[in-house]
Amino acid sequence: MRATLRWAHADLRTHRGEALFLVSATAGIVAALLLAAALFGYATNPWQRVFAQSHGAHVWIRTGPDADAAGLAALDGVASVSGPYRTAGVTVESRGARAGVELRGATQEPPTTGRPLLTEGQWLATGSPDGVVLESSLARALVAAPGDTLTLPGTRRTFTVRGIADSAEPRHRPGERPGTVWALPSAVRTAQDAGERPGQLVGLLLTDPYDTDYAVQRAVTRLGAGAVTDVSNWQEARAEAQSDTRLLGQVLGLFGLGALLAAALAVYGAISTRVRGHLRDISVLKAIGFTPGQVVRVFLMQHLAFAVLGALAATVLTQTLGVRIPGRLGEAVGVWQELPGHTAVLAAVPVAAVLFIGATTCLAAWRAGRVPPVPVLPAAPGAGGPLTGPARRALGLRLPPALVLGLHRAIARGPQAPAAVARLALPLMLITVALGAWTTIGRFDSRPQELGLAAALTARADAGLGDREAQALLEADDRVAAAHPGVEVAALVPGQTGTIALRGLGTRDRPYPYTVAEGRAATGPDEAVAGQGLLDLLGVGVGDWVRTTVGGHPQILHIVGRSIEPENGGRTISTSLDTLRENDPTLRATLYRLQLHPGADPGEVRAALSEASQGRLDIHEVTSPADRLSALRGVVAGLIAVLALIGLTELSAVIGGTVREGERDLLALKAIGLSPRQITAVTVVAVGCTALAAAVVGAALGVPLARWLIDAEGRSSGIGAGVASAPPTGLLALLSGAAVAGAVALSILPAARAARRRLADTLAAAA
Structure with a gap:
């Protein structure tokens, strides 16, 4: 053993640089795998924690104001119901930031199912009739905190923020999905009486969480397709909450495993090269009494020591300094360290990496054990x-x-x-x-x-602003290349098990420039392009016909192309506004997608248009992936x-x-x-x-x-x-x-x- 250690020590002194590279590479690989594990745990935990603590509903169904949503509690497979809540869509403003929100009527006692989890402030109280509670993602968008005042543009009405709460429902997305504001029923009734998009919302807690499609189908059958305006389930909310962080984890995990394979091959190549270069030394070792097993152990112990040292360094650094990494990685490590399985993963990942490298090392070191005591020279000169x-x-x-x-x-x-x-x-x-x-x-x-983001801004006009006047205001700015009128509504998919986004944007004379990756653009009547998410959801492809239902009215469209859709998980079917108006001539544009000239700054254009419209246009920058x-x-x-x-x-x-x-x-x-x-x-x-x-x-x-x-x-x-x-x-x-x-x-x-x-x-x- 003493001779083995002396030879290993001498070899290490000769190849210090190679040893340093091996230790550093192993440390980097193990750190990448540990961070990937942290991101996967972080992606699942926050939403799962909120969903479990709030007794979140598995399905949320939005209906018209006159639907008998309370009767859904009698459906088979429904354990309990959250609501129904009266809702109204309004626009609120705080510190110059605007957002479309859904006022949701709630009592001064939070519900048992789908209960919002207060993170700041207090819940609603009858003594504060204008008090509201904001969902946390909406509060971040409005930069609002308890005690702040929310105003409703164009009116004298105000709300006072009493609290901020987490919810397991889909998050607020500016210009795409309204945020949630819990308010007393009296405030919601006032908004409904003023014609602010009235409706109802009911949440279903199912006995079988994976029976969402069947539950939705039964609910739509009971209420009637015309009464249901939107459906969402817990899988969609979880996928959306986890999407960004899970992608980071997938990238780290994929490259970590690839790097581990590359490192193992590098170790194999290093040992094989050293065996060929040390044939005489290995022969001398065998001549003085070293057995083949001892020679193998020399190389194996040496490189296992390098791997163990690198793995330990990565583990210690990740555990102690990981929380100090700026941004989402540091936050993920902090949350991961508090999870129950953290210790097991922290030990398993380095051990697995060392064992994998060790297995490769054994294969290469085995060749050293086969070197004869008298080296045979190659026949080539x-x-x-x-x-x-x-x-x-x-x-x-x-x-x-x-x-x-x-x-x-x-x-x-x-x-x-x-x-x-x-x-x-x-x-x-x-x-x-x-x-x-x-x-x-x-x-x-x-x-x-080129990636489905032709428009830089999305504008929504107030109810009193006509289509022509809104378009004239938007195109008056020289930096706006085109303002495409459109509408986006929730539509029931065939089978009535969920909702998708049906979008009518642009006209046949001035079509919206969708990015078509497969097929062709929609140019004729009843033609549409669809995102990959919608094609997967419905199991259809380019060339198929799709029947959707909007407010009880069918809309049959021919999918002629697949478009790149960064929004709504790709569950979007898009056609022209003219096609939708053929089915409903009274349909008016509710949004405008603005294309800007090259070099125009979206933030400056947004500010200028908001000022020119005197607050009658709600304008947001399009969120890019x-x-x-x-x-x-x-x-x-x-x-x-x-x-x-x-x-x-x-x-x-x-x-x-x-x-x-x-x-x-x-x-x-x-x-x-x-x-x-x-x-x-x-x-x-x-x-x-x-x-x-x-x-x-x-x-x-x-x-x-x-x-x-x-x-x-x-x-x-x-x-x-x-x-x-x-x-x-x-x-x-x-x-x-x-x-x-x-x-x-x-x-x-x-x-x-x-x-x-x-x-x-x-x-x-x-x-």
């Missing part, structure tokens, strides 16, 4: 083998000998050459995929019109750093193997008159060619893999395939150049040392 015909002809053309011999050495290494290229190409391929994700996120900012995915940029940068460390580890093994395999050619190269500088160039060219081949392979495989992964995520999220963007050619060239330049720079010093070795040392190495 050198590592490069005899010169091929093309190499001899190239030398005859007076090409630089270093270039020809270096390329020959890189190619003529037998099976070791493609193995080295494959191991080095894996981290470069993952880096290419990471750059593809980075480029796609940037595409939402730089070219949103890039806003929610901004945290991915930091994650991608960290993953690229980890993968670069793994690449450096593999590169050091490639350099060491190339230098050692060139020692047998050293005498021959000196005999034909090559100077030490030329001999150094031979090794450097061989390493550079290997790195260049790996970079080309990594980019060739990484670009289609990045497109496939990003489009697969787009399909699963409902946005749809077609959002992926390959990294620019210049960026890929820069990555390849950096890989080759790094390989050349790192190989110069060891190659120069080997070229200046004494003849006696060279003969000893060849013996």
